[in-house]
Amino acid sequence: MIKTxxxxxAVAEAAKLARIKVTSAYxxxxxxxxxxxxxxxxxxxxxxxxxxxxxxxHSALAxxxxxxxxxxxxxxxxASHGLLYMHEVLWWTASARIPxxxxxxxxxxxxxxxxxxxxxxxxxxxxxxxxxxxAQENQEVLDMTIQAFRISEDPRVYLPVIVxxxxxxxxxxxxxxxxxxxxxxxxxxPPRRQPYVxxxxxxxxxxxxxxxxxxxxxxxxxxxxxxxxxxxIEEVDQSYGKAFGRxxxxxxxxxxxxxxxxxxxxxxxxxxxxxxxxxxxxxxxINAGIARIRxxxxxxxxxxxxxxxxxxxxxxxxRSISFGNAGQLFTExxxxxxxxxxxxxxxxxxGGVDVLPEDFANEMIDFVNxxxxxxxxxxxxxxxxxxxxxxxxxxxxxx
Amino acid sequence: xTQENSTLIIKDAETYxxxxxxxxxxxxxxxxxxxxxxxxxxNEEKCTKCLYCWLYCPEDTILRREDDMVYVDYxxxxxxxxxxxxxxxxxxxxxxxxxxxxx
Numbered sequence: 001m002i003k004t005x006x007x008x009x010a011v012a013e014a015a016k017l018a019r020i021k022v023t024s025a026y027x028x029x030x031x032x033x034x035x036x037x038x039x040x041x042x043x044x045x046x047x048x049x050x051x052x053x054x055x056x057x058h059s060a061l062a063x064x065x066x067x068x069x070x071x072x073x074x075x076x077x078x079a080s081h082g083l084l085y086m087h088e089v090l091w092w093t094a095s096a097r098i099p100x101x102x103x104x105x106x107x108x109x110x111x112x113x114x115x116x117x118x119x120x121x122x123x124x125x126x127x128x129x130x131x132x133x134x135a136q137e138n139q140e141v142l143d144m145t146i147q148a149f150r151i152s153e154d155p156r157v158y159l160p161v162i163v164x165x166x167x168x169x170x171x172x173x174x175x176x177x178x179x180x181x182x183x184x185x186x187x188x189x190p191p192r193r194q195p196y197v198x199x200x201x202x203x204x205x206x207x208x209x210x211x212x213x214x215x216x217x218x219x220x221x222x223x224x225x226x227x228x229x230x231x232x233i234e235e236v237d238q239s240y241g242k243a244f245g246r247x248x249x250x251x252x253x254x255x256x257x258x259x260x261x262x263x264x265x266x267x268x269x270x271x272x273x274x275x276x277x278x279x280x281x282x283x284x285x286i287n288a289g290i291a292r293i294r295x296x297x298x299x300x301x302x303x304x305x306x307x308x309x310x311x312x313x314x315x316x317x318x319r320s321i322s323f324g325n326a327g328q329l330f331t332e333x334x335x336x337x338x339x340x341x342x343x344x345x346x347x348x349x350x351g352g353v354d355v356l357p358e359d360f361a362n363e364m365i366d367f368v369n370x371x372x373x374x375x376x377x378x379x380x381x382x383x384x385x386x387x388x389x390x391x392x393x394x395x396x397x398x399x
Numbered sequence: 400x401t402q403e404n405s406t407l408i409i410k411d412a413e414t415y416x417x418x419x420x421x422x423x424x425x426x427x428x429x430x431x432x433x434x435x436x437x438x439x440x441x442n443e444e445k446c447t448k449c450l451y452c453w454l455y456c457p458e459d460t461i462l463r464r465e466d467d468m469v470y471v472d473y474x475x476x477x478x479x480x481x482x483x484x485x486x487x488x489x490x491x492x493x494x495x496x497x498x499x500x501x502x
Binding site for chain 1: 414416
């Protein structure tokens with residue numbers, strides 16, 4: 001059934017369709033309406049689940065992990081400062097190998113306070129062992145959330161999953177979303193599976209001290225799970241496509257990239273604007289395409305190498321930055337494509353600054369010109385300042 | 400703790416799967432009561448069977464009879480004294496295991 005939903009309501013519908021049993025969360029903009037909606041569904045009797053109220057995000061994920069370890073399909077959601085406060089428990093959850101799904105409404109991080117879209121909060125969780133996806137639009141938000149439960153609970157993976165959705169651009173913007181029937185989701189999503197269940201009778205202690213050698217091997221095991229997830233995510237997306245008619249390309253969505261000479265690499269909602277830019281560029285005679293990263297963990301290195309090794313150039317757009325180096329997608333991609341092709345990283349859209357299709361197109365034209373002039377380009381950072389500062393000398397901005 | 404119980408391992412051609420769980424057995428660290436320097440002694444005449452000590456004992460070594468009178472499992476009680484501290488009627492006394500100067 002087609003419904004008009006915000007991205008947040010699409011997440012809530014998906015969690016309901018997955019028949020979550022427990023949810024625990026702490027309000028934070030722009031995530032709040034996800035759990036508000038879930039709370040409403042529980043109150044109306046549409047969703048048979050327990051809502052655990054807590055005093056912080058650190059506790060929210062701890063409660064979710066506890067419920068999941070006890071055998072429940074559990075879900076939480078957060079954003080920005082909340083996600084950073086939760087950070088320690090993200091490590092515990094992944095290391096416990098307990099399947100959990102969490103939505104993250106991607107948002108900038110203070111200071112100064114800013115509630116608009118940026119990917120710094122999500123990208124900051126790269127090294128925790130979680131599987132991390134980022135959707136482009138509301139339909140994908142719903143589909144990725146349902147898929148996330150199956151990926152997380154696959155015995156080859158058994159790792160928690162983040163579903164990222166851009167703050168406000170998706171979370172608070174209404175769009176038509178095809179919501180599957182409950183019985184179809186019940187048929188497609190297997191019953192809950194997990195490596196162990198903690199009950200009062202089971203006499204299991206999780207996470208107590210072990211030898212350094214065993215600790216090391218557990219770290220190795222997480223990497224094995226991440227590697228297996230590459231295959232599982234592709235399988236799950238294909239299976240979902242057969243069942244519901246929507247397949248997104250697994251780890252990477254290739255938009256007109258196969259015949260392209262130049263490819264933009266980016267993730268999140270602004271990929272929609274970049275697709276518009278591809279149309280503009282193709283009209284101008286530049287064969288552009290897009291490799292949209294759907295999952296940054298596991299990092300789709302093999303696919304990106306296969307798709308991009310013979311391109312004339314790759315232009316990466318980061319909506320976050322690792323201060324002192326460059327954008328995180330750039331650093332990941334430049335190591336994946338080491339020496340294979342020309343590459344430039346653009347830092348844009350921080351704190352929700354608008355980036356228009358023409359901006360993507362102009363950046364690409366600038367990159368193509370440099371490649372054709374120089375033959376060899378390796379530019380870790382090019383700043384795309386907000387429009388009002390673009391033609392101002394940096395000295396004037398500072399004063 | 401018995402080391403062979405410290406991890407769950409599923410190993411085959413495709414997966415190497417280890418989780419950080421342990422399944423501690425009763426007494427797998429030996430009789431920890433030997434660590435004790437003071438022993439809690441319950442005065443059954445003063446005890447009101449409120450069960451505070453039974454609730455608060457971090458080692459689960461305050462045991463409970465059918466009539467709710469409590470007694471101490473001295474094999475595993477480490478003598479922390481929490482039971483004596485929480486008892487509202489001072490019915491638990493901490494008695495030194497070895498009298499000062501005896502050794």
